[in-house]
Amino acid sequence: MLASMAAPQSARRVQRYDTASLLQVAVRVFTERGYDGTSMEDLARAAGVTKSSIYHHVDGKEHLLRLALERALNPLFAVLEEPGATKGTALDRLEHVLRREVEVLVAELPHVTLLLRVRGNTDTERWALQRRREFDALVAALAGEAVREGALRDDLDPALITRLVFGMINSVVEWYRPDGARDGEDRPDGVRPPAARLADAVLALSLDGLRAR
Amino acid sequence: MLASMAAPQSARRVQRYDTASLLQVAVRVFTERGYDGTSMEDLARAAGVTKSSIYHHVDGKEHLLRLALERALNPLFAVLEEPGATKGTALDRLEHVLRREVEVLVAELPHVTLLLRVRGNTDTERWALQRRREFDALVAALAGEAVREGALRDDLDPALITRLVFGMINSVVEWYRPDGARDGEDRPDGVRPPAARLADAVLALSLDGLRAR
């Protein structure tokens, strides 16, 4: 063992924080207890520091929420700009968007979870709700296009099926828990990562239903 | 007009409350702002009375939550006891349960909304979460039966499709708003009530998917 790897001479602090690592703790506690149900004292206890230390890194509780929601919204909107979402038939683009949204949801699970539970009690929450409405409208337009193309059944309202399908996708945050292996890591050929397999199931169920054929 | 139907002689109080009518107001505010985000002052303001008046009717904030959650859980479980849920093929029973759950969700929309947002910060919330888990397990078992019957596709895990389909159903609370007409009221023959029509769409999408045929 090298001298530089010796144990810290002071045992008083087990971990030092910066804004990012503190946000990680905050998001975990927010998702467990809900944003309104979490006090700064709760956050401090979970992080192993005092309340005042938290204010050294962030402006306050609502600032932490904003940082978390941005981490969810930015990648969700980014999906709509991908080549697969802008070129091809409406059905292909819709499939791409749905599949990628599942993958983003899994990759940013805690942040998306928080986003989906926002109620609108603060400015930050109302801002997030507004962005969600914009997002939903864009996808609903895409579904409408696919119906007019004749690729989707026309006996159901496009707005309705968009809501139901996204309701199904979003409900994943209620139960999905990642296993130990990271998606990027080496994996035998032909074995798809868990997020992709989940997206397969969502697409299969959405497009073809669960009835046996 | 009978004398007993005369307008109240005093205009100072616009409404008198009992436990039930107070619960109605509380559930509305709880769903708007979230349980943790609602203060007793908020409830008092919404009801047009003072905080202390509320304690004349209920034991406290958590008591109101318990009353609301019971109003959701009892009819949800009652569906599982109905004849359509206990007799016939597993597919028929599953269809019946899904359809009726949609109808109950619409009929008790505010209470079910509250149930689905419970986080587990109090004893009452943990009790509700426990009952929800029991409910999910019962339906998942039914889905497994339907798969073994050969009625549902067997390339997807029954537990997974139960979660996804119920995620879709439960998401209805996020956007569905009842129109003016009540479901029980007179309606021309052949016109199904809104809740039944919504259930039709949910069943169609779940079983046959949204792809055009």
Place this chain on the structure above:
DNA sequence: CACGTTGTCGACCGAACGTTCGGTTTACGG
């Protein structure tokens, strides 16, 4: 080894929280 930076702490603040209490108003049967 002095220095500024970074992270932490305990003590504290005013406001808001859920709840309690003693007393007042209202509706109504006798």
Place this chain on the structure above:
DNA sequence: CCGTAAACCGAACGTTCGGTCGACAACGTG
């Protein structure tokens, strides 16, 4: 018109809330 019970109120309780402040320890750099 009186008596009573239900409904209500204003004021206050003790606690917890989100947030502030000044001091201090650890550390990399000159």
